[in-house]
Amino acid sequence: MAITREEVLHVARLARLELTDEEVERFTEQLSAILEAVAKVSELDLSDVEPTAHPLDVVNVWAEDEPRPSLPVEEALANAPERDAGFFKVPPA
Amino acid sequence: MIDTLRLTAEEAMGLVERGEVSAAELHRAYLDAIGERDGELHAYLRTVDEPDGDGVPIAFKDLISTRGVETTAGSKILEGYVPVYDATVATRCRDAALTLLGKTNMDEFAMGSSTENSGYGPTRNPWDPERVPGGSSGGSATAVAGGLAPWALGSDTGGSVKQPASLCGIVGLRPTYGTVSRYGIVAFASSLDQIGPMTKTVRDCALLYRIIAGRDPCDTTTVELPQPVEIPEREDLNGIRIGVPRELNETEGIESGVKESVERTIELCRELGAEVGETTLPRSVEYGLACYYLVAPSEASSNLARYDGVRYGLRVEGDDGVRAMYDKTRDAGFGDEPKRRIMLGTYALSAGYYEAYYGQAQKVRTVIAREHAAAFEQFDVLVSPTSPTVAFKLGEKTANPLAMYLSDVLTIPSNMAGLPGLSIPCGLSDGLPVGFQLIGPQFSENRLFHVGHALEKAIGFDFVPGRLAP
Numbered sequence: 001m002a003i004t005r006e007e008v009l010h011v012a013r014l015a016r017l018e019l020t021d022e023e024v025e026r027f028t029e030q031l032s033a034i035l036e037a038v039a040k041v042s043e044l045d046l047s048d049v050e051p052t053a054h055p056l057d058v059v060n061v062w063a064e065d066e067p068r069p070s071l072p073v074e075e076a077l078a079n080a081p082e083r084d085a086g087f088f089k090v091p092p093a
Numbered sequence: 094m095i096d097t098l099r100l101t102a103e104e105a106m107g108l109v110e111r112g113e114v115s116a117a118e119l120h121r122a123y124l125d126a127i128g129e130r131d132g133e134l135h136a137y138l139r140t141v142d143e144p145d146g147d148g149v150p151i152a153f154k155d156l157i158s159t160r161g162v163e164t165t166a167g168s169k170i171l172e173g174y175v176p177v178y179d180a181t182v183a184t185r186c187r188d189a190a191l192t193l194l195g196k197t198n199m200d201e202f203a204m205g206s207s208t209e210n211s212g213y214g215p216t217r218n219p220w221d222p223e224r225v226p227g228g229s230s231g232g233s234a235t236a237v238a239g240g241l242a243p244w245a246l247g248s249d250t251g252g253s254v255k256q257p258a259s260l261c262g263i264v265g266l267r268p269t270y271g272t273v274s275r276y277g278i279v280a281f282a283s284s285l286d287q288i289g290p291m292t293k294t295v296r297d298c299a300l301l302y303r304i305i306a307g308r309d310p311c312d313t314t315t316v317e318l319p320q321p322v323e324i325p326e327r328e329d330l331n332g333i334r335i336g337v338p339r340e341l342n343e344t345e346g347i348e349s350g351v352k353e354s355v356e357r358t359i360e361l362c363r364e365l366g367a368e369v370g371e372t373t374l375p376r377s378v379e380y381g382l383a384c385y386y387l388v389a390p391s392e393a394s395s396n397l398a399r400y401d402g403v404r405y406g407l408r409v410e411g412d413d414g415v416r417a418m419y420d421k422t423r424d425a426g427f428g429d430e431p432k433r434r435i436m437l438g439t440y441a442l443s444a445g446y447y448e449a450y451y452g453q454a455q456k457v458r459t460v461i462a463r464e465h466a467a468a469f470e471q472f473d474v475l476v477s478p479t480s481p482t483v484a485f486k487l488g489e490k491t492a493n494p495l496a497m498y499l500s501d502v503l504t505i506p507s508n509m510a511g512l513p514g515l516s517i518p519c520g521l522s523d524g525l526p527v528g529f530q531l532i533g534p535q536f537s538e539n540r541l542f543h544v545g546h547a548l549e550k551a552i553g554f555d556f557v558p559g560r561l562a563p
Contacts (some may be wrong), residue, residue: 051455055511079405
C-alpha cells in the first residue's frame, strides 16, 4: 500500500508539521514501505474478536473527591516561551 | 577506592549502611568515572553535582520529570524545559534515600532501538564504542554497564529496557503494565509505556522494582501489586516449567551466535531442575511488529500534539500568526523519527482508515494476549533471545527505519499483551553480550526474579566490559 505525495502533505497538515520538500520526498518513500509492512494486520479475519484498548482486565475504582492544592499559576507558567499577566501568550491568529 | 565498574547497587547500599562510604563519596566516585569515560560513551545528557540525600545514587532516563533538573526526552523541542514537579518514580526513589546522579540519553521521545535518534548525539556501547547500546534507554544501559551509575531507570514501550539491557550485558525489567506509575513521565504510547529498572544483577533489579512499584493515585492506570516483591535467593529451578516458543526462537534474522548462547542457557534450565518444553505463539510473532507499529504511532500522534510552542519548550515564530508558529515549531523541534511516527499515526487514525488500521491492530492485540495466556496454561515462564542480534554498528540501520524496527521483533509480542519481561545476559557472541528474555504472566515478577537469579548464578556472566576491565 503506497502513500502518495499528496497524502503525505495532507497528513502533515493534519499533524501540524511544516515539511520541507526534501522531507516530503523522503517520508513518502519511507512511509510507503512502513505502511506496506503494517498492512499485514489486514490478512487476519478478526470480525468476531473484541479489540484490546487496555492490557489489564481492570474495573473502575472510585475514590473520595478530596480537594488538593493545584499547581500555582507562577509554576504553571514557568516554562512558557512567552507570557502576559498570568496567561500563555501566542502570536495573533 | 570504589570500583564503580564492579560495584552492584546492593553492595553500594551495604557500604553506605555500614558507614564505610558516605553518600557524597559514592556520588563523587561515579562523577569521576563519568568524567573519565563519558566523553567517549555519552551516556549522560547532564549530571547533578551534589547528592540530594544520604543513600546510593541512581540515573534516570531523560523522560522522567525531575523538579529543577532539565528534562528533554532526548528532543530539541524540550530543550531548556525544567519540570516544576517530580515524577512519582522520582519521588519514590527519593523516599528510599536514592540520590539523582544525572539524566541519561535516549532516542527522541523513546522512539528508536539504538539511541541514534537522540537530538543530542548518539550514546556508544561500553563493550565496543563503534557499536550502539540499543535503545531507546541506551543512555541508562551504557551508564550501568560502563560503571557510570550503580543502577538506572529506563522506559519500555516496545522493548526499550529489555533490548538495550541485552546489547549492553546488563539486567533489565519491563514490568507488568500498570504496576509502575507514569505520573510525570513524558508520554509516548500510553497503552504500552512502562518504567523499568536497569541493573547489574537480578537482585538489584528486584530491589529497585520494590522501590518503584505500586498504585499511585496520580496515575489511574496503576494497580496494587497482588503480592510483595521478593528479593530472590533460590538457585535451583525445581518445579518450574519453561516453555520455548518456536517462533520467538526460530524467527528469521536471529544470529547463530545468539541462538547458540540461548540454547546453552535453555540446557542450563534443565540442569537446574526445570521442566523444559516447546510451545507456540504463531500469530503473536508474525503479526506483533505490524500491530505495534500501528498502535504505538497512533497513540504517539495524539500524545505529541501537546508540543506546540505554547506552554513549554521550543517556539519558532513565522510571519503568519499562531498557526504558522505551531507548524514551524513542530518541524524545527522534532527529529525524523517522531515526525515519521506522528504522520503514520495520524494517517492510521484518519477518516476512512481507522477501522482497517488502528481498529484491526487492537483486535490483533487481543489475539496476541490470548495466545500468551494459552501458553501460560502449560508453562510458568517463556524464554527466547531478547534481541535477534548483538550490538550493531552506529549508522548500520539509520537509513532504513524498517530494519531498525526489526530489532524489537522478539520483545514486542509480550509487550502488546501487557506482560512482564526480564532480560539477563547469558553469554558473549564475538565478544558482545547476548540477552536471554524471560516472559511471565501478568504480575509474575517474583517468579521472573527467581528464575533470572538462579540462571545468573549458574551462568556466571562477568558484566564488566572486557576492554574496561583493569
